[in-house]
Amino acid sequence: MDLSNYLxxxxxxxxLKVVNSPMAVEFDIPLIAHRFSGLGPAILFNNIKDHPGFRAVANIVDTRVKLMMALGVSNAEEAYIKLLNAEANPLEPREVNDFPLIRLSEVDLSKLPVPRFFEREPGPCLTSGVVLGLGDYVNASFHRLTVIDRDKFVIRLVPRHLYRIFNDNKAKGRDTPIAIVWGIHPAFLLASASSPPYGVSELGVANRLMNGELRVFRLSNGVPVPVDAEVVMEGFILKDAEHDEGPCVDVMSTYDVVRRQPVVKITSIYVKPNPIVHVLVAGDAENSILMGFEKEARIWNAVRTVADVKAVRLTRGGGGWLHAIVAIRKTIEGEGKNAILAAFSAHPSLKHVVVVDDDVNIDDLNEVEWAIATRFRADEDLVIIEGVRGSSLDPAAIDQSIGLTTKMGIDATRPLSKEAWRFERAKIPERININEIKLE
Known part of the structure; x- marks a missing residue:
């Protein structure tokens, strides 16, 4: 289960569509990826200007169809169960003694096709590299990595597991050993974007998702890395070095603030022959799916304890992070509000949630809006929670540094106590096969 086989x-x-014309990784390839995001095909760039021998691919899991294909499942519910089971029952990958990648003779990040995405960003930024950090265990997670020197990145560390590992090592006077994996099977990406409890390695989650096929090799700094990766960078997060990070674009397609952040020093670079690197545009559909799908699974799992849940979506407009739509089969009054509270509990970064009945297609925002227009009354069906922790990605937060915000839930389910016919969507009987009608 490597990237090439998935492609x-x-x-x-x-x-999959192919671009054979020479394309620059600065702005041009990201622009093409952005324009085709969520529209169907992945795009393989066979000719990267100024980077001979490298290829790039974008939009590999920018649709749910591709994600289901990558996980080997047929629908979202199967995917939720597979992912949650992998987190609950991680499988340690098999360690091998041979590493098939080739070590480059020098460390020079300018020789790698690290994209430059947006006009106000300070330079090339790696958004699709998985950072494996070694502490009490091996953590795998996504982080922005902006090139600041031929052998250095500045890394955005949010207060999560790698941040804790870094501070634990720093307190002991040690740099943090890391590896950056760039170009890997989407199941590995999804596991790395997930949030199992601290101490549960995403490598084990990935191996369970990959049906036990993940093999790892331990680098000289002690970090185990997938042998099927396209590019691996070995190095350390330095304990005593910081650099300005930003302004860089986040999942909401807005510029994040500039912060002092730790510095990563790269000591070795390994590549496959003719490697394929992954281009991930911040804020696009692929970013939303990778970042939000596990949270969607958690919402589904939580809501099904309080209601008969039909479907859950973290929406594209909410960055796959801040907005959710939940469809339930309501049997008693109050279940809509219970579903709202369950969703907020399952995904604390969630800002707004809309709950609808199971006759509403939550992938059609016109239908969701229709449900709000016909089944919601603000004095009865609005839930507002003030002064709670949300997401630091929300630029409208009361305090963005900690994500302090106000949350809102909309119960757009039809009331059971009133005449049901008043809340039905009118239908025209289908007595003919409309697909057989020819328009001339």
């Missing part, structure tokens, strides 16, 4: 699966399904 062959996409090609066989008609979900």
């Amino acid at each position: 062959n699966e996409l090609r066989g399904a008609g979900l």
Whole structure:
């Protein structure tokens, strides 16, 4: 289960298109990826200007169809169960003694096709590299990595597991050993974007998702890395070095603030022959799916304890992070509000949630808006929670540094105590096969 084989699966399904013309990784490839985001095919760039031998691919899991294909499941519910089971029952990957990648003769990040995405960003930024950090265990997670020197990145560390590992090592007077994995199977990416409890390695989650096929090799700094990666960078997060990070674009397609953040020093770079790197545009559909899908699974799992849940979506407009729509089969009054509270509990970064009935297609925002227009009354069905912790990605937060905000839930389910016919969407009987009608 490596990236090349996955791309062959996409090609066989008609979900891969190729660009053979020379394209610059600064702005041009990101622009093409952005324009086609969420529209169907992944795009393989076979000719990167100024980077001979490298190829790039974008939009590999920018649709739910591709994500289901990567996980080997047929629907979202199967994917939720598989992912939650992998977190609950991680499988340690098998360690091997041979590393098939080639070590480059020098460390020079300018020789790698690290993209530059947005006009106000300070330089090339790696958004799709998985950072493996070694502390009490091996953590795998996504972080912005902006090139600041031929052998150095500045890394955005949010107060989560790698941040804790870094501070634990720093308190002991040690740099943090890391590896950056760039170009890997989407199941590994999804596991790395997930949030199992501290101490549960995402490598084990990934291996469970990959049906036990993940093999790792331990680098000289002690970090185990997938042998099927396209590019691996070995190095350390320095305990005593900081640099300005930003302004860089986040999942909401807005510029984040500039902060002093730790510095990563790269000591070795390893590549496959003719490697394929992954270009991930912040704020695009692929970013939303990778970042939000595990949280969607958690919401689904929490809501099903209080209501009969049909479907959950973290929406594209909410960055796959701040907005959720939940469809339930309501049997008693109050279940809509219980579903709202369950969703907020399952995903604390969630800002707004809309709960609808199971006759509403939550992938059609027109239908969701119709449900709000016809089944919601603000004096009865609005839930407001003030002064709570949300997401630091919300630029409208009361205090963005900690995500302090106000949350809102909309119960747009029809009341059971009133005449049901008043809340039905009118339908025209289907007595003919509309697909057989020819328009001339």
